[in-house]
Amino acid sequence: MSSPVTVWRHHKSIKNYLGKKGKIIVWTKVFVAPAGFEHEAPYPVVIAEFTDGKRIPLQLVEYEEKHLKPNQKIITVVRRLGKVKLDRVIEYGIKAKPV
Amino acid sequence: MKIKVAGIGLTKFGELWNKSLLDLALEASINAIKDSRIDKREIDAVFVGNMLIGKIAGQDHLGPVVASSLGLSAASFRVEGACASGGLAVHLAIQGILANTYKNVLVVGAEKMTDASSNQITWALMGASSSKERKAGLTFPALYALMTQAHMQKYGTTRKQLAEVSVKNHYHASLNKKAQYSCEVTTEKVLNSALISSPITLFDSSPITDGAGAVVLSAPTQSGSINNSSKGIFITGSAVASDTIDLAERDSLTELKATQMASKKALEQAGVETKDIKVCEVHDCFTIAEIMAMEDLGFCPKGMGGKFIEKGSSRLGSKCPVNTSGGLKACGHPVGATGVKQIVEITEQLRKTAGARQVKDANCGLTQNVGGTGATVVVHVLQT
Known part of the structure; x- marks a missing residue:
């Protein structure tokens, strides 16, 4: 559970990753999720490689099964991360969607 | 040393x-x-x-x-x-x-x-990962699943070959009274068990x-x-190596460089080569981990780990049995204890007191203990 100041600090870095284009290197579908992600399971997570050669792990959203393959093109988007109680700060972060 | x-x-x-x-x-x-x-x-x-x-x-x-x-x-x-x-x-x-x-x-x-609870443990274990990995909703089974997918893509490693790691280690555990799961399993049971993170199933995974x-x-x-x-059981090599905490930042997803570096150093300290090792305990937290360990430690060429296990090259009775205790998969994986348990098992083997799982002529053994997805690897060599 992230504190408000941690969320605030993390949100400042989102712009560095937004709208980046890349491709899937490998993917997996998570069936047993960690706390905060249970409601989303099963969900795919990929290692994406961007045009600058950097690689990061990202949850894949707005996908179809046919998109779960190496070299599938993706773009980064901002989405809500996990699920928090109503009295907590909602955390946003970078995810990927197929293009 | x-x-x-x-x-x-x-x-x-x-x-x-x-x-x-x-x-x-x-x-x-x-x-x-x-x-x-x-x-x-x-x-x-x-x-x-x-x-x-x-x-x-x-x-x-x-x-x-x-x-x-x-x-x-x-x-x-x-x-x-x-x-x-x-x-x-x-x-x-x-x-x-x-x-x-x-x-x-x-x-x-x-x-x-x-x-x-298993949710608490999953969360606590993820302390060994990067913040990017946690924010992506990854778990350790998922991180090793990504390595598994990469190994399958690059080398054609099959689900059946992965399952054979579990089958072999459960067989070894059936000879170990201290193992958590001293029951044998079949290839089909492993293949048909519940998916944790594709393609890793419950029986590809070490337990809590x-x-x-x-x-x-x-x-x-x-x-x-x-x-x-x-008398006469010595640790003759001990080395640690590190790699990136974030799996995605590594040049290769199909090998653990830290294993290669730590084992090279430990073997040099001991004055022995991989071919001299008669028994070893490696960190099979997931089945892919043992396959990669066999390759990274030099027991088989890169990409041949699947075939190596499929041929029975690491089963009791082979030239160099691997995870005679049952490994993390079947003996169990109390995370902070595993590295010490590996030393205990190899010492038992070198003392010739391992009972039904005794490796004949064991005089030189190796342990490989992994932290995270290979950000920390410790290798020890033991000799009589």
């Missing part, structure tokens, strides 16, 4: 609801001290390998918790390096002996995992385990009260 393994102790591994972390640590420690026949007052340092207890039970400061419970006022330390905490504790204890700071050291690895292992290490010049049965 020549560090004597003077004594060993190991608890049963499993869901041990009637025992606390301290109960387990003390049981293993007392047995190791008794086995060494060293007066406990001669132990001048205690190293405790543990990863999770601070997070799941709020107990930190574990060095003096264990030392004082043993009635010792010796120097005491808690060592944390994710699932390599036990191996790191052994390595640091050795450095203390080599520096002539300590003569007799107790190393105990202990973990109490079943008091927490309570347990502890302990060793008493001594400077080789120590004489007198050494147990005859342990």
Whole structure:
């Protein structure tokens, strides 16, 4: 559970990753999720490689099964991360969607 | 390097609801001290390998918790390096002996995992990963699933080959009374078990385990009260290497560079080569991990780990049996204890006291203990 100041600090870095284009290197579908992600399971997570050669792990959203393959093109988007109680700060972060 | 393994102790591994972390640590420690026949007052340092207890039970400061419970006022330390905490504790204890700071050291690895829910444990284990990985909703099965997918894509490794790791290690565990799951499984059972993170299934994964292992290490010049049965068992190589905490940042997803670096150094220290190893315990937290370990340690060429296991090249009776204890998969994986348990198992093999799982002519063994997805790897070489 992230504190408000941690969320605030993390949100400042989102712009560095937004709208980046890349491709899937490998993917997996998570069936047993960690706390905060249970409601989303099963969900795919990929290692994406961007045009600058950097690689990061990202949850894949707005996908179809046919998109779960190496070299599938993706773009980064901002989405809500996990699920928090109503009295907590909602955390946003970078995810990927197929293009 | 020549560090004597003077004594060993190991608890049963499993869901041990009637025992606390301290109960387990003390049981293993007392047995190791008794086995060494060293007066406990001669132990001048205690190293405790543990990863999770601070997070799941709020107990930190574990060095003096264990030392004082043993009635010792010796120097005491808690060592944390994710699932390599036990191996790191052994390595640091050795450095203390080599520096002539300590003569007799107790190393105990202990973990109490079943008091927490599986969600809590999954969350706590992810402390060994990067913040990017946590924010992506990854888990350790998922991280190893990504490595599995990469290995399958690059080398054509099959689900059946992965399953054979589990089948083999369950067979070995069936010969080990201290194993958590001393039952054999079939290839079909592994393949048809529930998906945790595709393509990793429940039976590709090591379990949640309570347990502890302990060793008493001594400077080789120590004489007198050494147990005859342990006479001549030495750690002759001990090395640690690190890699990026974030799996995605590595050049390769199909190998652990830290294993390659640590094993090279440990083997050089010991003056032996991979072909001299007669038995080894490797970190099979997931089935792909053992396949990659075989390749990274040089038991088979890169990409051939699947075929190596499929041919039975690491089963009891082969040239170099791997994970005779049952490994993490079937003996169990109390994370902070695993690295110490591996030393205990190899010592048993070199002493020729491993019973039904004894490897014939075992005179040189190796352990590989991994933290995270390979950000920390500890390798030890033991010889008679």
